[in-house]
Amino acid sequence: MYQTTYHRAASVDEALRLHAGGEESKYVSGGMTLIPTMKQRLAAPTDLIDLRRIASLKGISISGKTVRIGAATTHYEVSSSAELRAVCPAICDLAAHIGDPHVRHMGTIGGSIANDDPAADYPSAMLALGATIVTNKREIAASDFFVGMFETALEDGEIITSISFDAPAKAAYAKFPNPASRYAMAGVFVARDAGGTVRVAVTGAGSNGVFRQTDMEAALSANWSADAIAGITVDPADLLSDIHGSAEYRANLVKVMAKRAVAAA
Template identity: 70%
Template sequence: MYETSYHRAGSVAEAAALMAKAEDGKFLSGGQTLIPTMKQRLAAPSDLIDLRSVEEMKGISEDGGTVTIGAATAHYDVATSEVVQRLIPGLASLAGGIGDPAVRYMGTIGGSIANNDPAADYPSALVALGAAVTTNKRSLSAEEFFTGMFETALDEDEIVTSVSFPVPEKSAYAKYPNPASRYAMAGVFVAKAKDGGVRVAVTGAGQDGVFRVADMETALSGNWSADAVAGVTVGSDDLLSDIHGSADYRANLVTVMAKRAVAAAG
């Protein structure tokens, strides 16, 4: 690792002030991607500004049909939250399947979505549930927030402070994990809103990160069942292809995972 200056911020305002002073600073919120990247000497920020101790960015609350999760909340806390398990069980299940126990205790929802790894789990949940991402500057819909592989709408000095999820009627997530990393080779989150709207979002398979499958949404709107998506295929032209699986293989996985997610949602 290259030399860096470490700062533990006590508030969002302090974190923003520290970033403004840094020559080439990076926010740290769990470090499950940034620290390994630094160890490989692929990143060399002048300053690391740790957000994990910012209390105003932690916690889970329910209000008026919306569940709000602080950006510094760990995956483990999302997975084991009584509120999330009761109101958005698909999200609790997703969080419980991220990485291994060490990753779930250290990694945070804010850090995950800010990094926007194309194989990360949370982006599919945010898009399928129609979540809103709140920063220290503004609020963005999930589809505005995620802009491409490892890319988001965040400015360099912008901090994700919380994510708000409308409570759905039904939700579930199913993924086929890479056996080594536990990252999704294809993960599908399905959600049926209380107004009847259906969203299907896919992670792990797309070259540009998370994406929706309109044909599956249409099929499920008319018939919420695994059979409804069984015959819906996804084109492979824009899907990832690597040593773990070809684009055609991932296209098939999307349909299989969609069926499993719908079945799990009930």
């Protein structure tokens, strides 16, 4: 690891000042991706600004069907929230199967979304739930936030403060995890809102990161059942192919995970 200067910010404003004052600053929350990357000398920020102790970035609040989750809320806190489970058990179940206990107690929802790892779980939930990503500057629809692999609409220095969404009428998440990392080789989040709009978002399989499966959305809008997508063929052309599985293998996984998610929902 290269030399870096560690800062512990007490507020969003302080974090912004520290970031602006550094030559090449990086925010860190749980550090589940950035710290290993730094250890491998693949990242070398001059200043590391810790956001975990900022109280305004923590917590879960629910007003009616509107859910707000602070960006520094850990995966464990999301998974174990009884209030959140009462309105959206799907996102609790998703969080409960991220990594291992250490990752779940350290990693945060904001860090995961900001990193936009192509195999991360939360991006699929954000797309399928029609979530809004709230930063210190603006509100960004999830459909506009995820730009590509490890790439988001965040500007330099911008901080995610929370995410918000309306609880769906039905939703579920199913993934086929890599047995070593537990990252999704294919994960599918399905959701139907109170108005009947269906969204199906896929993570772990796309060569350009998280994406929506519109063919499945159309089929499920007409018939909300696993049988409705039985005849759909997932095109492997834009899917990942690596040592863990070919694009064709992942195409089949997407279909299988989608059927499981719909059945669970």
